Amino acid sequence: MPPRLRAQVGGLNSLAMPFDSPALVFTFAFAAALLIGLLVKFWLATRQMRHVSRHRDRVPSPFESAISLEAHQKAADYTIAKTSFGIVEMAWGAAVLIAWTLLGGLDFMNKALLGWIGGGLLQQLALLSAFALVSGLLDLPFTLWQTFRLEERFGFNKMTLRLWLLDGIKSTVVGALIGLPIAALILWVMGATGAFWWLWAWGVWMAFNLLLMSIYPTFIAPLFNKFKPLDDAGLAARVNTLMQRCGFASKGLFVMDGSRRSAHANAYFTGFGASKRVVFYDTLLRQLSPPEVEAVLAHELGHFKHRHIVKRMGALFGLSLLGFALLGWLSQQSWFYGGLGVQPNMNAPNDALALLLFMLAMPVFGFFVAPLSVRLSRKHEFEADAYAAAQTSSGDLKAALLKLYKDNASTLTPDPVFVSFYYSHPPASERLARLGSS
Numbered sequence: 326m327p328p329r330l331r332a333q334v335g336g337l338n339s340l341a342m343p344f345d346s347p348a349l350v351f352t353f354a355f356a357a358a359l360l361i362g363l364l365v366k367f368w369l370a371t372r373q374m375r376h377v378s379r380h381r382d383r384v385p386s387p388f389e390s391a392i393s394l395e396a397h398q399k400a401a402d403y404t405i406a407k408t409s410f411g412i413v414e415m416a417w418g419a420a421v422l423i424a425w426t427l428l429g430g431l432d433f434m435n436k437a438l439l440g441w442i443g444g445g446l447l448q449q450l451a452l453l454s455a456f457a458l459v460s461g462l463l464d465l466p467f468t469l470w471q472t473f474r475l476e477e478r479f480g481f482n483k484m485t486l487r488l489w490l491l492d493g494i495k496s497t498v499v500g501a502l503i504g505l506p507i508a509a510l511i512l513w514v515m516g517a518t519g520a521f522w523w524l525w526a527w528g529v530w531m532a533f534n535l536l537l538m539s540i541y542p543t544f545i546a547p548l549f550n551k552f553k554p555l556d557d558a559g560l561a562a563r564v565n566t567l568m569q570r571c572g573f574a575s576k577g578l579f580v581m582d583g584s585r586r587s588a589h590a591n592a593y594f595t596g597f598g599a600s601k602r603v604v605f606y607d608t609l610l611r612q613l614s615p616p617e618v619e620a621v622l623a624h625e626l627g628h629f630k631h632r633h634i635v636k637r638m639g640a641l642f643g644l645s646l647l648g649f650a651l652l653g654w655l656s657q658q659s660w661f662y663g664g665l666g667v668q669p670n671m672n673a674p675n676d677a678l679a680l681l682l683f684m685l686a687m688p689v690f691g692f693f694v695a696p697l698s699v700r701l702s703r704k705h706e707f708e709a710d711a712y713a714a715a716q717t718s719s720g721d722l723k724a725a726l727l728k729l730y731k732d733n734a735s736t737l738t739p740d741p742v743f744v745s746f747y748y749s750h751p752p753a754s755e756r757l758a759r760l761g762s763s
């Protein structure tokens with residue numbers, strides 16, 4: 326433990342009395358934020374389900390000619406099933422969070438590992454790994470249910486149990502290979518660089534993120550999917566002309582076998598520098614005509630033209646700096662540990678504990694600012710749509726959006742309040758209305 330904290334913890338006599346009063350106040354604030362957040366989420370989910378089921382019997386008039394009643398009802402049922410699954414998941418998540426913190430799960434794990442390995446970098450790494458492992462196992466039933474029950478029921482799941490297991494093993498191994506060295510580096514920085522460690526740790530974390538983004542398309546994504554160069558010459562010519570017209574260079578057009586796992590369709594523009602590439606899901610190419618694919622890609626290019634990616638990265642950098650500064654301060658407060666059910670170590674570093682508690686507690690308080698970020702995202706989607714309409718044709722983009730909403734069984738009648746809290750993309754009705762009636 327850094328000497329600063331040791332002195333303070335001793336001063337507050339928090340070993341003898343872990344729940345001194347600032348800790349109690351923090352426990353109370355945490356529990357209140359968690360409870361209010363749960364109530365708001367539950368209220369939003371029930372609103373959404375009620376709203377969707379109220380509009381289940383009739384296709385909204387602007388879509389009458391394009392969407393059948395059957396497709397509309399499938400979307401309604403899928404939305405309701407997903408939302409009620411979300412409620413169960415949310416309740417489970419809250420129970421697990423309380424078990425980790427106030428009920429002493431993390432404290433128990435920390436002490437057990439201390440007794441076993443002793444204090445030091447190895448113990449801290451073991452704590453992070455054990456936490457990740459147990460969390461992953463606790464989420465497992467939900468991932469299984471979602472893939473093999475929920476998605477399966479609506480015909481979206483294309484995964485076999487074997488592929489699912491293989492994915493799980495691969496991502497655990499890749500996660501450990503990438504995660505352990507960076508965790509060790511951050512923990513070392515926290516312990517070795519003095520009072521401003523959080524600034525150094527932030528620098529390391531940002532550099533790591535940039536590195537990950539640049540190696541992801543070429544080294545990590547291919548571990549999970551096959552990427553083949555786009556062999557449709559007509560479509561490739563179309564896409565290349567579009568990219569030239571918009572002033573983009575790319576290192577290639579690829580088709581990804583998304584259909585191995587799911588029937589949901591997508592396209593993305595990924596990487597930066599030399600590894601920049603356009604990736605189409607095979608499912609997308611199957612569902613859309615070439616002009617529609619072109620319009621979807623133009624939308625993605627719109628995000629680049631309007632510098633949304635750079636802005637989002639800037640926001641990420643800024644918010645992470647704030648986060649690390651906050652963590653730097655919190656990790657020195659004994660009430661931060663005591664208030665979340667953990668006794669800080671007296672003769673060993675507390676850095677891993679501080680990291681974990683921060684990761685657990687932040688979303689509870691951060692939930693209330695989430696609507697701001699999705700609101701900005703919806704604004705960006707409108708801008709990208711407008712760009713695509715100008716570069717290609719709004720008719721093609723509208724046709725493509727309609728097909729994608731239909732094939733993904735996205736509801737056309739979401740609850741407006743639910744939308745304002747959660748939707749990173751505007752609902753179909755708003756997007757199509759903005760694209761005009763051409």
Ligand SMILES: [Zn+2]
Pocket residue numbers: 624625628706709
């Ligand atoms: Zn977009």
